[in-house]
Amino acid sequence: MENIQNRALKVFPAGTSNGEYGLTEERIVVIEKGVGCHLWDTRGKEFLDFSMAWGSCLVGHAQPEVVEAVASQAPNGSNFAYLNSHVLALAEEIQRISPAAERIRFCASGTEATMYCLRLARALTNRPKILKFEGAYHGANETGVTSLFPQQAPDYPRPELTSAGTPAVSDYLLVAPYNNLAEARRIIFENKTELAGVIVEPLQRCTPPKPGFLEGIRETCTEAGVLLIFDEVVTGFRLAYGGAQEYYGVIPDLIAYGKALGGGYPIGAFGGRVDIMEWTNEHRIGTDDYVWMASTLGGNPISTTAANAALTVFRQPGTYENLHRLGAYLRDGMSKVLALRQINGQIIGDGPLAQVIFSADPVFDYRSTKKGDSVKARALMLALFDRGIFLNPMSTKLYISIAHDEAVCDGMLDRFDDALEEIA
Numbered sequence: 001m002e003n004i005q006n007r008a009l010k011v012f013p014a015g016t017s018n019g020e021y022g023l024t025e026e027r028i029v030v031i032e033k034g035v036g037c038h039l040w041d042t043r044g045k046e047f048l049d050f051s052m053a054w055g056s057c058l059v060g061h062a063q064p065e066v067v068e069a070v071a072s073q074a075p076n077g078s079n080f081a082y083l084n085s086h087v088l089a090l091a092e093e094i095q096r097i098s099p100a101a102e103r104i105r106f107c108a109s110g111t112e113a114t115m116y117c118l119r120l121a122r123a124l125t126n127r128p129k130i131l132k133f134e135g136a137y138h139g140a141n142e143t144g145v146t147s148l149f150p151q152q153a154p155d156y157p158r159p160e161l162t163s164a165g166t167p168a169v170s171d172y173l174l175v176a177p178y179n180n181l182a183e184a185r186r187i188i189f190e191n192k193t194e195l196a197g198v199i200v201e202p203l204q205r206c207t208p209p210k211p212g213f214l215e216g217i218r219e220t221c222t223e224a225g226v227l228l229i230f231d232e233v234v235t236g237f238r239l240a241y242g243g244a245q246e247y248y249g250v251i252p253d254l255i256a257y258g259k260a261l262g263g264g265y266p267i268g269a270f271g272g273r274v275d276i277m278e279w280t281n282e283h284r285i286g287t288d289d290y291v292w293m294a295s296t297l298g299g300n301p302i303s304t305t306a307a308n309a310a311l312t313v314f315r316q317p318g319t320y321e322n323l324h325r326l327g328a329y330l331r332d333g334m335s336k337v338l339a340l341r342q343i344n345g346q347i348i349g350d351g352p353l354a355q356v357i358f359s360a361d362p363v364f365d366y367r368s369t370k371k372g373d374s375v376k377a378r379a380l381m382l383a384l385f386d387r388g389i390f391l392n393p394m395s396t397k398l399y400i401s402i403a404h405d406e407a408v409c410d411g412m413l414d415r416f417d418d419a420l421e422e423i424a
Ligand SMILES: Cc1ncc(COP(=O)(O)O)c(C=O)c1O
Pocket: 054, 108, 109, 110, 111, 112, 114, 137, 138, 139, 140, 201, 231, 232, 233, 234, 258, 259
């Protein structure tokens, strides 16, 4: 059989089917099976998974309730592109626990969910501009990928393109530093006649908000008459069952979900106040008050039955206490290893998230994160990969799931220590 690296490289740029791994060629593997927090490749090598499909498998791979739900729906059809009992129940549950989501619509990814939120903000305010925070990712749409990894540190609020092919974004995107309320307020008020919305990852990548930051942004948006959008694609159902809204106690005007909600199946959802979401009401087509929204796979019964099963699992008592306890266990363990080895570094994150930064300076925004030694961080990620830790060496955020436990984290900590020895 032809070697899999060659096959993958002949058909995929960088040998990757869906982007963003940046693994070296000789490390390319083909994953055959995932159960809980374990993966196996086609050569039988086992990995401890600390990516969990970029966080979308918070419930664990092949989680039995999710598998059963999908298996029972599959013979009855996979998509009707229309209302079905699973999507209805799921929407009711989201509405019950998400104060921002008075009305909801479904799509197939987080990228689409944030895109619709941005479009609605522009429609409702009749203004063109959006403010994002530097270093935030909101999906592969133009807003999401701009000022994502800026190299030049342009003056705020000027954006820097991260992707070629997106030049028009410079006309409508403003950028502010995360966790700097004064600067964000200044930019919002200076631009308020043109500004439709502010989009924020409540916990940006792996950097928690400073006390008062999200509350201050909420207050500023209300004062300026600008809509606040929470991108809860990562934080939703992860920091708490009610996501960042519950965890931080701040309610946006519009909200985007994805990832963990789908129990490992493709999903996106967005919601907002009734008056905002009414703009997507098709009875308005032909008027100036209509926002186009349509998704062939949105709300399909396979993804939504998986989501309902995942949410049932998440609602079991102790889920979030365990996720937070285990996240703290991992971060503390990694911090101790760094300290014992007298390495200049720190572990950031909250809940079931962790990231290594090779800098001892406080980390609170993109530019402070960037002070970390990124060459060393990549070397560490690759050394961990070689030791059977599955992760994305480009985005150094580690995800744990409800399938992880202390023994798995201990396995990670041993390999972390060993990997640091190798890269020293
Ligand atoms: C915060 C955030 N928003 C949006 C997205 C996009 O989600 P998707 O990849 O499902 O389009 C991601 C994906 O990583 C994300 O981390």
